[in-house]
Amino acid sequence: MSQATSKAQTLYHKIYASHVVGKLNPGTDLLYVDRHLIHEVTSPQAFSGLKLANRKVRRPDLTFATMDHNVSTQRRSIDAAGETSRKQLEALAANCGENRIPLLDLTHPDQGIVHVIGPEQGLTQPGMIIVCGDSHTSTHGAFGALAFGIGTSEVEHVLATQTLPQQPAKTLKVEISGELSVHVTPKDVIMAVIGKLGTAGGNGCVAEFSGSAIRAMSMEGRMTLCNMSIEMGAKAGLIAPDQITFDYIKGKAHAPEAQHWDAAVQYWQSLYSDADAVFDQVVEIDAATITPQITWGTNPEQVIAVDQSVPAPDSFSDATKREAAIRALAYMGLEPGQKLTDCKVDVVFIGSCTNSRIEDLRAAASVVQGQKVAAGVRALVVPGSGVVKRQAEAEGLAGIFKDAGFEWREPGCSMCLGMNDDRVEAGQRCASTSNRNFEGRQGRGARTHLVSPAMAAAAAIAGKFVNIAAVNEQGDRA
Amino acid sequence: MSQIFAQGLVCPLDKNNVDTDQIIPKQFLTSVSRDGFAEAMFYDWRYLADGSPNPEFVINKPEYQGAGILLTRANFGCGSSREHAPWAIQQYGFNVIIAESFADIFFNNSVNNAMLLIQLSKTNIDLLFNRCQQGPQHWQIDLASQEIMFGNNAAMGFNIDADIKQRLLSGLDFIGSSEQLNPQIADYEQSRKASQPWLG
Numbered sequence: 001m002s003q004a005t006s007k008a009q010t011l012y013h014k015i016y017a018s019h020v021v022g023k024l025n026p027g028t029d030l031l032y033v034d035r036h037l038i039h040e041v042t043s044p045q046a047f048s049g050l051k052l053a054n055r056k057v058r059r060p061d062l063t064f065a066t067m068d069h070n071v072s073t074q075r076r077s078i079d080a081a082g083e084t085s086r087k088q089l090e091a092l093a094a095n096c097g098e099n100r101i102p103l104l105d106l107t108h109p110d111q112g113i114v115h116v117i118g119p120e121q122g123l124t125q126p127g128m129i130i131v132c133g134d135s136h137t138s139t140h141g142a143f144g145a146l147a148f149g150i151g152t153s154e155v156e157h158v159l160a161t162q163t164l165p166q167q168p169a170k171t172l173k174v175e176i177s178g179e180l181s182v183h184v185t186p187k188d189v190i191m192a193v194i195g196k197l198g199t200a201g202g203n204g205c206v207a208e209f210s211g212s213a214i215r216a217m218s219m220e221g222r223m224t225l226c227n228m229s230i231e232m233g234a235k236a237g238l239i240a241p242d243q244i245t246f247d248y249i250k251g252k253a254h255a256p257e258a259q260h261w262d263a264a265v266q267y268w269q270s271l272y273s274d275a276d277a278v279f280d281q282v283v284e285i286d287a288a289t290i291t292p293q294i295t296w297g298t299n300p301e302q303v304i305a306v307d308q309s310v311p312a313p314d315s316f317s318d319a320t321k322r323e324a325a326i327r328a329l330a331y332m333g334l335e336p337g338q339k340l341t342d343c344k345v346d347v348v349f350i351g352s353c354t355n356s357r358i359e360d361l362r363a364a365a366s367v368v369q370g371q372k373v374a375a376g377v378r379a380l381v382v383p384g385s386g387v388v389k390r391q392a393e394a395e396g397l398a399g400i401f402k403d404a405g406f407e408w409r410e411p412g413c414s415m416c417l418g419m420n421d422d423r424v425e426a427g428q429r430c431a432s433t434s435n436r437n438f439e440g441r442q443g444r445g446a447r448t449h450l451v452s453p454a455m456a457a458a459a460a461i462a463g464k465f466v467n468i469a470a471v472n473e474q475g476d477r478a
Numbered sequence: 479m480s481q482i483f484a485q486g487l488v489c490p491l492d493k494n495n496v497d498t499d500q501i502i503p504k505q506f507l508t509s510v511s512r513d514g515f516a517e518a519m520f521y522d523w524r525y526l527a528d529g530s531p532n533p534e535f536v537i538n539k540p541e542y543q544g545a546g547i548l549l550t551r552a553n554f555g556c557g558s559s560r561e562h563a564p565w566a567i568q569q570y571g572f573n574v575i576i577a578e579s580f581a582d583i584f585f586n587n588s589v590n591n592a593m594l595l596i597q598l599s600k601t602n603i604d605l606l607f608n609r610c611q612q613g614p615q616h617w618q619i620d621l622a623s624q625e626i627m628f629g630n631n632a633a634m635g636f637n638i639d640a641d642i643k644q645r646l647l648s649g650l651d652f653i654g655s656s657e658q659l660n661p662q663i664a665d666y667e668q669s670r671k672a673s674q675p676w677l678g
Contacts, residue, residue, distance in 0.1 A: 044510035084508035151561035151587035256676030
């Protein structure tokens with residue numbers, strides 16, 4: 001390990017070391033978990049397992065539940081998304097009730113996507129270890145917390161012991177320096193990083209994002225960035241906390257109480273990678289080189305700048321990437337050399353744990369304002385939580401979307417994965433602000449193109465993909 | 479020392495980046511049970527739109543019926559953390575997956591279900607796919623000696639993390655072994671409360 005030869009430590013190693021309860025095996029530590037977030041899909045079997053083994057939830061006070069994955073976003077009713085979904089939601093309510101676990105159910109005004117509400121409620125804080133049975137738990141790394149997705153067996157393990165066996169991961173530093181162009185968003189940044197490193201480029205690593213472009217980002221932007229670090233295979237994304245982080249947390253429901261606030265901030269200020277800390281891998285990117293991005297294929301590394309042409313399979317020197325490109329083009333119904341800005345869209349989805357926060361909705365609304373959704377396009381906005389929804393309504397954003405012809409929905413995961421009734425039909429092309437363009441993800445045969453909220457909004461208005469940078473240049477920014 | 483972890487027919491799935499949405503699509507995730515996922519494995523590839531088996535998909539080919547070892551390529555199991563993915567694969571009958579690489583969460587989930595995931599170099603994976611092209615393969619996996627045995631004294635070694643090997647060989651209870659550290663967990667909680675009272 002790098003830290004064995006040097007006192008300098010990465011942020012990841014600092015957090016890891018401060019959570020070691022003991023050693024399980026020569027290479028495996030038992031780490032303490034500060035926050036365990038749960039939802040309806042990956043927890044029922046864990047609770048059954050506990051019951052079967054006659055175990056109890058060790059720290060219900062450090063566990064927090066929400067309903068998000070398969071709730072209806074049309075109306076806030078537990079039976080609105082079908083019989084099996086209702087049973088799963090009822091199971092979560094029963095398990096939380098029996099074990100005294102706080103739950104934001106569908107009757108709670110703040111209910112929403114687990115990775116939106118954790119930060120919003122102040123549950124997510126720097127230096128914590130946070131786990132959840134969901135791969136996009138990496139989102140919480142935006143606060144300088146070590147946060148990662150786990151499976152159901154691990155959910156059961158954490159419920160029983162409030163700990164998790166871990167082995168040290170490798171470290172990857174992604175340094176993004178300079179200033180982003182006005183029309184380039186954190187979504188474009190992370191998609192460009194994934195395009196550069198590949199979907200497995202971060203496997204086995206915790207990725208720390210640093211550099212002046214990251215420092216300049218809001219918490220919402222940092223969350224988008226860390227959210228998609230799993231899409232390059234990274235175990236977690238991580239950003240050292242700073243004043244922007246502290247300001248975001250202050251006053252939130254579960255933020256440190258007034259008498260502890262100063263001590264907490266003092267501790268949080270120690271959470272950064274030492275200047276001479278050694279990373280296993282370092283990638284440096286000039287922010288100015290990043291342009292608006294769009295995926296053309298069926299995994300997130302199959303991404304291009306929106307003004308580029310769809311690549312030809314022959315342009316990939318690696319044989320397996322070439323074959324993957326052939327398959328992806330066939331599935332997506334695209335030809336090499338085609339411009340995506342010539343491609344019509346059928347569906348536009350603005351939402352998901354990647355891009356459903358207030359800043360995302362503001363960006364989309366500023367593009368939509370005063371215009372109409374193109375004929376034949378189905379467009380929906382699904383706010384990430386009740387808090388986001390109320391704020392968007394208060395700011396007049398909901399009115400802008402509704403006047404334009406967007407459906408304005410209730411909070412939930414919705415069309416990101418289509419576990420509820422929000423699906424993209426076979427062969428339909430969707431501009432989506434979500435995180436995965438896998439085959440069948442949004443519905444069997446659905447063709448997903450991942451984009452930023454502004455690009456999705458522009459596609460809804462134009463009825464086809466547009467280069468948001470070009471629109472802005474011709475518009476009021478010219 | 480020799481200990482056969484698994485033996486059986488090998489099914490070659492010649493794809494990179496097989497994601498968990500492919501391994502088990504979302505419509506099967508609303509179950510509250512841990513069982514009943516075998517039929518859902520690779521659903522969109524395995525069945526045609528009318529629900530009949532897709533004869534082109536390798537799993538459905540007559541020569542691979544009853545396979546117990548899955549051979550595939552890089553970054554297998556990427557995407558969501560759904561443990562339903564290894565459950566489906568195991569319930570179908572695969573207890574061993576051999577690949578160039580695995581996504582981290584999928585790897586952990588599989589180990590937690592006592593499945594053996596073997597990671598090999600691209601060169602070796604290519605060699606194994608070449609063997610499969612010669613006709614259906616029956617291999618034995620010896621976990622103790624860390625070898626894939628092809629018969630006729632031919633074998634290929636593999637590396638595995640020592641702690642994981644120990645867990646698979648001894649069948650240790652995942653939660654039970656951590657509970658042996660209960661006193662340390664209680665100590666940790668006490669010092670955590672003293673030094674960082676805001677954490678609860």
